[in-house]
Amino acid sequence: MVVVRMWRRLFGGQARELDPWRDDLVVVASSFDDVEACSTALDRATALDREADAVLRHHLRLPAGQLEAACEIAGYDGYERAQDGAPAGDLVPIILQRVQRLDPLTCSQERSRMAGLAQRHDGVADGWDALQPPRTAP
Template structure:
């Protein structure tokens, strides 16, 4: 079991144990500041269990006609669109999420990837957050 966890931590792989549709997930880390490093956001996340998978969500705003194409591209990397509130402006809120283990490097890479995706589709990447089940208190 330790070898499997180590392999996944080093090389990635399917992280499907955590169901992103669970209703008990809480935000354990987030950053909506373009200049804040992911390492800083993760260090500030006192409730984050770094040894467990999390649902990483990217909050984007895209023109309605670009949403399908952007979601298709994100889907190649395992992202799925989650439900969001209705659009109040020209840009529609889009929430892309996937289950993965969080560390500063992968979080930074994914944030950059989503910022590029949003930009190529005439949108904005507002930030990201991560959800996990609440930790059991001893």
């Protein structure tokens, strides 16, 4: 994944100012309900700054043998493997993330993309959340 990040920086990938690895990021929006529309989740997110980039994270569970293939495919769309959890049965929890501006349409598209990715790799997409730096009081 480091090579992918370097390639994008050197050859015209979209530069983002938000560092997804900052340790002061907080969850500002989330949805772990398959039937909830992204627009509803984003409307509920009072801490979300819609004018700023966010780290969109997708929480998946995949078979251990499918992790690398799924991460490689997600990497083509700018996703990075953020962290893995302890295996739960036959599936390993994994978080894929990328920096982007959130709106209901793009959030819905990415949620659908990750659900398809998980399904094609015999896994499950549990939900998503978005992180931003905490807002400072004026």
